[in-house]
Structure formats: C-alpha cells, structure tokens
Amino acid sequence: MQALKKVEIILGAPELPKLQRLIEALGHNYSVFHHVTGRGDRGVRGDDDLTGVFTNICLLVACRAEELPALIEKVRPLLKKTGGLCLVSDAQSVLH
Amino acid sequence: MQALKKVEIILGAPELPKLQRLIEALGHNYSVFHHVTGRGDRGVRGDDDLTGVFTNICLLVACRAEELPALIEKVRPLLKKTGGLCLVSDAQSVLH
Amino acid sequence: MQALKKVEIILGAPELPKLQRLIEALGHNYSVFHHVTGRGDRGVRGDDDLTGVFTNICLLVACRAEELPALIEKVRPLLKKTGGLCLVSDAQSVLH
Amino acid sequence: MNTAQLLGNFLSPPILFFLLGLAATLVRSDLELPSPLPKILSLYLLFSIGFRGGMELAHSGLTTHVAATLGVAILAAVAVPAYTYFILRVRLDPANAAAIAATYGSISAVTFITATAFLDANKIAYSGHMVAAMALMESPAIVVGVVFARLAAKRAAGGAETEAFDWGRVGRDAFLNGSVFLLVGSLLVGAITGNRPGAEALKPFSHQLYAGVLALFLLDMGIVAARRLADLRRAGVFLVAFAITVPLVNAALGLLAARLIGLDHGDALLFVILCASASYIAVPAAMRLAIPEANPSLYVTMALALTFPFNILIGIPLYQAAVTAVIGP
C-alpha cells in the first residue's frame, strides 16, 4: 500500500472541461462522479435540471503528497471564480 | 487549508427531503450523490428501479469539528428508523 | 462511534457483478456509485457512452480493520487484470 | 378457458416480451434497461392510460352506471386490505401484514394496461371510466394498511400514545404519491379537453405509442421479476400460496360485483383484473415511508414475481373465460 492524498473537488458541471484540462496538464489520473446536487453559499444547485448546467460534479484525484501543492494552486482560482468545495484527506492505495 | 470533518450519510432516496430539511435547519451546506445502490442489513437496494424508491443517496457535509455532535444527534434517529450508514472522517478544506 | 476502514474501489462497470459476488462472499455490506467516468493509465473511460461498458463504478465498503487484508487480497487480482483504483482510509461510523 | 385462448394470450407481443425479460435474467444475459428508463416508461404508461381514459370519459359522460362502478371500486379497495390483513396476521407481524394487505388491496396499473392491450387485440370494447375506477382503487388500501399498522403499534405500546403520527403525510403518500397524482391528473386533463381541439394533437404520442412502450416495459418487468425469484424462498410457502390464492378469490368477488352492477364483458374483465392485481409501484413507494419496518423483499417480491406474472400469463385468459361464463361474451 502506498500513502496518497485524496483530493475531492466539487464544482459546477460546466466547469468540468476546464478542470479536466488543468488536471491532465499536471499529468494526474482522475475519476468523475456526475449529477451531484447540493447547497452552498451560492444557493441550491441541481433542483431543476432543465439544462444540466446547474448540477455539480465531484472529481477525485489520488496523488502523492508532494504533488498536492501544485494541484491546489491550479484549482483554487477556479473555486474562487465559480464556487465549490475542495477537500483533501489521507488514504492508502492498494498497489497492483 | 482548514481542518474539517467530512460526514457521509447513505440513506434511502425517499428520506432525502427530510434529511435536507434537517441539515438546512442546522445551517450546513451539503452535496448529494444520486442513484447509489447497495447491500445492507435490510437487503439489496436498487437492483430494480421501477420507482426509484429503492435506491439510496449519499449526502456529504463538510463541517467544523464542533458542529459534528449536533449533526449526528439529528441524523441518528433517521438512520435508526430506516437504516443506512454514516461515516465521519478528517479532511482539510482548500480555502478560496 | 466505531472506528472502521473505508475502502473505495473504482473499477470498470462490467466488472461490478464479479466484484459484488466477491464482496458478498466475504459477508460485507457495500454501496455502489454508478456512472463514474475517469482517466487512468489505460486511457479515458466514459467519454462516449454508447454501451455503458466503458464507464466505471465506485464501490464503497466500510469494514473493520481486521477484515481489511482479506478484502484486499480478493480485490487485488481484479485490479491487476482490468485496472482501477482502490483507496483505503480511516473513518468513524455513527452507531444506530 | 381452452388452450387456444391461453395460447392466444401467450403469443401476443407484450407477453412474449415479458417472457423474453424473464429469459434474459435466467440465462444470465447482461441485458438491462438503464436507469431511469424503467421509471420513464412507467410515467409514460400512467400518463397515457390516464389521458386516454379521460378522453373516453369526456365522450361518454358521467352516468349513474358510471357512479355505481366507481362506488363498487372504492368499496373493493377498502374491503380487500381489511379482510386480507386478518389472514396475514395469522403468520406475520402487524407491519408486514399491513404492507402486504395494502399491496393486494391496491392495484397494478401495468396489469390493467396489459389487459386493455389484450382487449384491444381481441377487439373487445371497454369504457373510459374503468380508468377512473382504477385511479380510485390505488390509494384507499394504503390508508387502510397504515391504519392497521398504527393501531397495532398503539396496542403494543399499551395504549399509550406513541410518537406523534403525521396523518397528513399518510394522506399525501396515499393520494399525492407521484404515480397516483400523474394518473389522476392526466385523467382530469383528458376529461376536460377530450371534446376540444388540441387534444387530438396528442394522440400520436398518447394513444399510438402505448402498445410499444408497454412491450418494452414488460421486458424490464420480466428481467426484474426473475431477479426477485430468489427472494421467494425467504417468503415461505404461506406467502407464496397467498400470492396466488388471494388474487383468485378477489377475482371471484370482483366478478360477482361486476355481475351485480351489470358491467359489460370488457368492463367486467377490467374490474376483475383490478381486484386480482397487486401494486408494486404506488404502494411500495408509500409503504417505504409510512411503514419502514415492513420488509419490501416480501411485499414487492410477492406482487412482482408471483402475482403479476400469474395475472398476465394465466389470469387474463382465465378471468376472461370466467367472465364469459358468468356475464356472457
């Protein structure tokens, strides 16, 4: 098992392409959970899904601790601009 | 970065409105992952989705440690009544 | 509250039945998040969903620490064969 | 009922798609309708049957005959859960007995629609107000079931008032339940607009697609019903017998009532099938909230994996033979 940082980023669905590009540029793999609704400081999201632009996604990146600062530096402006949540926690990855 | 508690609550989908009301009353923000299936002590859920009432949702709240007890106190009766899972773990939130 | 290990397994959707059988055989409960897309060493998954076979699922098991090794031993061959990610972290479960 | 009738029912597209779905699960094909397609199809069916029935109603109007039919329908929807509850209590705790009683007291819209497709294929007429009867039979059993469960809980608590109970919510779950609401609402829209320009424009969607959508939905029902078969072991002999016998008894009672109020062949068959059918959509949606202690792998499985296949495979031609004998062709 390898110690990793688990980064979970919740953002508006229209931001996903930008976020993906940014994370791919850093060379990370990732997973995306779709159709996440929620309530934040900017109101309720996803209650009415006429267009899909008002739902969130949750993107998960497992990366090494030393890669974390660069990732966060990239994600922060996006969060600042459109709102969202970014949680970091510790995890062990099963090697295979 | 700010240290937070990450609370994940898995419950039957029909319970969601009640859970939302309860969490909004405490003033928390949250995110909801939809269409979660599963197996628990009360059997398999979501294998056959004729109505949607037999799938679960997963609701995520990131809150401060001191807010945790009040949240758990509110959620526990719901879990007791209809089953489900509530996991609490540590996380750091990226400030923005 | 009870200390548990939280195991998250991201795998290709067609592997789900096999994974479920394996986890049920060990007697664990679990939850499944569907329609997870992602990028890994084996390329991008879920970008084009004509069949659903190229999306991932994320299966979550909360189990006791002593049950972890057996679970990992079972999951590892599947990960080796078809790729994926298995993260383990610490959590507290709310008793009810 | 002779073999030709039975075969004639078997060899219709809806039934064959149901069997195809059963087969898919049994041979372990990975065929499945992706979520939320099943729910979309069932919403469509409720919309379609409601709107079509409403339009028919607009053409025929409300007569005393119609009123009598609706009255008897409500009566049946109250009586069936009441008598079955006591039978079920012989073996089960109050929560499960109440949930199963509600399941069999209410109706299955898809069974009803399958029966109308059967009548259509055999060119037998039936009335639009039978849809209204169906709509009225969905909810009462839910209320009856919850009342029984509450009374038992109170008695168990020694007469002391248990945790405050939200009757408003029970009413909402019974009468404002998504599927009940859509059915009744579509019926009303159809009834109001049936004789006006504008309703015709919906027909290609509401009238012409329903047989095809029904076939696809039954494919999914077959897949799901077969998955549930494994749960039948848990249900036990008593409940398996219940799931076949009670529909037959209810069908007989329904036929008697149909005879008494003078229903025609087509309407009588539909009324019989309503009495015989058990709910696996509206009632579970309500029970999940109102009686969470009850075990869905009992009440859903019985309705879905036993009573539903029995009714559409054997019930419809059997009941038709009985209707022919008692009421005439």
Next chain:
Amino acid sequence: MNTAQLLGNFLSPPILFFLLGLAATLVRSDLELPSPLPKILSLYLLFSIGFRGGMELAHSGLTTHVAATLGVAILAAVAVPAYTYFILRVRLDPANAAAIAATYGSISAVTFITATAFLDANKIAYSGHMVAAMALMESPAIVVGVVFARLAAKRAAGGAETEAFDWGRVGRDAFLNGSVFLLVGSLLVGAITGNRPGAEALKPFSHQLYAGVLALFLLDMGIVAARRLADLRRAGVFLVAFAITVPLVNAALGLLAARLIGLDHGDALLFVILCASASYIAVPAAMRLAIPEANPSLYVTMALALTFPFNILIGIPLYQAAVTAVIGP
C-alpha cells in the same frame, strides 16, 4: 381578449399539464420527471421545431419578405437587451443587470412551441421561417449582455485591462451553445432535405410526437416553476414588476414591428411571443460560464417562474387579441 379566448387557451392539454405540474409542487406531491428526462425532452423539442421549420422553409423558399422578418428579428434581439440593461442598472450591479438583460433579449423556445401548438389547435397558419427568426434571436442578446458586463468590469478596474478575456469563448457560448446548435442544425437539415425523399420518414417522430412531448415537458416546467416561486421573495418588487412589464412592452414593440413589415396574423403572433419571452435554457447555460458573478436565482427564477407562466397562460390569448386588433384576424 374575451373570457372564451382565455378559457380556450387554459383548457388545452399543454396548459393544463403545466398547471398540473404547478399543482404537484404546491400540494407537495413527490411527482417528478427523473433526470435527465427533462433535458431529453427539451433536446427533442429543439430538434423537432428546428427540423419542422426547416422543412417548411424548404417548401416556401427565401424571399425578401423572409429576409425582412429575419432582419427585424435580429434587430429586436440586439435592441431589447440594450435598453433593458439600463433600466436594470437603476437597481442592480452590472453583472446581474447584464444577465437579466440577456435573458429578456433572448427567447424561450418552449414558449414559442406552445404558441405554435395554440395556433395548430386553432387552425391558424404560420410560416416555417419564423423558426429561423427564433434561431437568430437566441444568441445576440448573450453577446450584448457579456459586452455590457465586460465594459462595466473594465470601468470598475479604472480602465486598466483586467484579466485577459476570451471573446472566442463568448462567441462559442452564444452561437455554439448546445441548444442553439441543435436548433440551427436541425433547421438546416430540414431545409436541405425538405424536398427530398427520406425526410418524410422522420415525420412520425419529428412532427407527430411533438404535441405530446410538449405536454410532458410543460408538466415538468410547472413542477420546476413552482419550486422557484419561493425565490421570488429574494427577487424583490422591482424585478417581479420587471418580469411582467417588460414582456408586455416588448410584445407591443414586436407587434408594431410586425405591422410595419406586414406579417400575417400567425407569424405576427409568433414574433410577438418571441419578443415577449425570456430564455431559461440557452442564456443561463451561457451566463453560468460567461458571467459567473451573476445570480441565477434572479435571472432563471424571473424567466421561469414569472415570465414563462405569464406568457403561456395569459400572454398568448392577450397577444392574439392585440394581433387581431392591430393586424386583423
């Protein structure tokens, strides 16, 4: 407009399904169309209206009359956001003023489709090129809104160039936005293939189902609009008044323009409804990206919970009465 006309509009299936949706939320039924069904229905409606309009266009061809109509349409789509922005700035910050101005400068395809269903039910003719007019009116207001927002941001930054702004992206969001692209694309396909074999085969799907799909979509619109009603308090009196008054003003201006270029009754009504309607699909999708500072619970709520119901419930018959008075039956 007399009561019969108003009632005639109310008693049509699309409107009644909208009211049914409103009722569902207000009585707290749990009825809802599961995601992504609403999006699927709206994609279908854009495809259908585009393709049908394109086929009509293929039959009628491009005349100077058509060109005049399209020119006036573009003019309206630029003028409306421009004048409303300044009204809105009286009370609002630039970002919100720009987003709301764009919302009212653009159009609502569903309002337009509801109006065509109204014309169909009343057997009033209208031209295929009105769909082209609609398509042309979707995007300009988005660009206008973003320009205003940018100018204000620049002024706030003291004329200093703020963070580099991606105008290509604004254009993409305005003109290549999923819903605009599908509408325009379907229109082109319809226009190209309208006179060729092969297009006929699509008609059962593209032409015959649309009234039914519209009814289901309006059911969902009702549910969603009623959910948004609570947000109206936050909007305040000024914006509530705006959401009713501005459509009326735009309708009047549209009617004048229709008169000037000599539109027929049907086309005039459609042009008026385009001017009066506000976007809650294409514009929010673009604003969310281009002006993220603007608050969707203002601009979406106004368009969805006020202007949309007002237009389809009262607006259509009201505008028709005005069209009859000014242009003739």
Next chain:
Amino acid sequence: MNTAQLLGNFLSPPILFFLLGLAATLVRSDLELPSPLPKILSLYLLFSIGFRGGMELAHSGLTTHVAATLGVAILAAVAVPAYTYFILRVRLDPANAAAIAATYGSISAVTFITATAFLDANKIAYSGHMVAAMALMESPAIVVGVVFARLAAKRAAGGAETEAFDWGRVGRDAFLNGSVFLLVGSLLVGAITGNRPGAEALKPFSHQLYAGVLALFLLDMGIVAARRLADLRRAGVFLVAFAITVPLVNAALGLLAARLIGLDHGDALLFVILCASASYIAVPAAMRLAIPEANPSLYVTMALALTFPFNILIGIPLYQAAVTAVIGP
C-alpha cells in the same frame, strides 16, 4: 457511383445529422446527448430492427433461399475474423489482433439500419430475413477472436495450461450479450406474432419512429466519432489503412457471395454492408470482459471513427453502384 448518387446519400437526414454531430465536436459546441440516452436509443434501434425483421420473416416464411443466405452469413462471420487475425498479427500482439479481428468479423447494427433507411428512401425492397442474417453475424467473430487470443496465451505460457478459462462465460458474452439478446429476442417475438392480432398495435412505436430515432442516434455517433479522431494518431498508419481497406475487401467478398447465392439488389446491398461493417457496440462489450488486455482505444476507435463514417458516407452509395454493376438494379 456518380456524384448524384453520392450527393443523394449525403443529403439525407440520417447522414446530415451524423455530419452535424461531427461538426458539433469539431467546432467545440457543448452539444451532447445526456447519458443514458445514447444507450436507450441503441436499445430502441435493436428492438425495432429485430421486431420489424421478425414480422417480415413471419410473412415470407423460411425457404431454402433464406437458409442459404443465413448459411453464407455465418460463414462470412467466421471467415473474416480468421483471415484478418493473421494480417493483424504482422504488426500487433495477439490480444489486440484478436480484438480487432472480432470487431471486423462482427457487424454494426446501426450501419445496417442506416442502409435500410437508404433503401426505404430509394424505395428499394429488401427481405426481413436479412435481419436474421445480421443477428447471426454478431456473435461468431467474438468466439473466433477469443479462441485466437487463448491459443496465443497458451503458446506464450509454453503449452502449460494457464489459469482456468471460463468458456461458458465466453459463450455467454458472445451469444447472450445484451444487444445480441435483445436483437434476437425481438426478432423471435416479431416472427411469432407477425401474423397475429396484437403485433399491429406496436407498429407506430416499432415501425414509424425508427427513422427519427436513427437520426438522433447518428447525431450522437457523430459527436462521439469526432471525439475519437484524436485517438487515430495512436492507431498509426497500418491500422488506419486497415480500417478502410479491409471493409472494401470484405464488401467485395460479400458481393461475390451475394451473386453466387442469387440475392436481389436490396438484399445484396445489405449483405455487403454487413460484411463491410465493424462492431462498436456488441464486440467491445464482449472484449472488455473476454480480452481485457486489448486496447479499446484501438478497436473501438477504428470501428467508430473510421469504418463507420466511411461506410455510411461513402460505402453505401459505393457498394450500391457495385451491386448495380454485378447484380443489376
């Protein structure tokens, strides 16, 4: 093939919607069909083509001519993956060679349906049993591919028996694969009920909507194919050439076989298109499980981004010209 024919194909709604989808991705519009709509549309198409073909079959019956066609179809479905495997081995490892061979040995139902829409638009007759031929050509190539991959793995392991291999599962993946099962099942239901009352009722759903659904599905195929274009660089010149040349060779072989067994113009064209087409639904679903080592961004991309567009844009009119030359109009 002259320019008029090519243009006639290009200017049909299905092809134009495919091009619209390509364009959407290339201009970076955010248009997309939300998951699981593409899967729903493809399930519908399999259901529709199966059921319609089955009904045709019920009317025409099983003759020796039909049997000969089906026999040749199976032969082709075994021979093509066998010969292509050896060509592919020149450059590729066994797993990828086997997966690509299976891809080109199997067929694409959507290409077939597009060809039937082309025939319908040009009022050229074809037989229901061609659908049965298609159904029979889906699975054999999967088995052949897996056999080759297994033999190679065994040889690599020095003849020693590698990990126990579940042949039952391969059979299930090949023959009970969701899409194969639905196609065959619908074919059977159509064949059984084609001459009975009840099947007619499905026609508005099964027969009349398919052209429209196909258009929408091709829109999505265009979006997806264009996204895959970037992967072509990874595929390399050899595979790109393979993805165009092999279909042409297979088409020629298919045309020869069609001539030998005396197929009519319409049936011959369909048989040729079956031989020329490559699977991107059934085979990937099976390969993902049976040969997980193979790289989907090779086999899916080749079938989806090269062979599919080639076949529907240029192949259909080209093959038709060849059929006219060899078999007559």
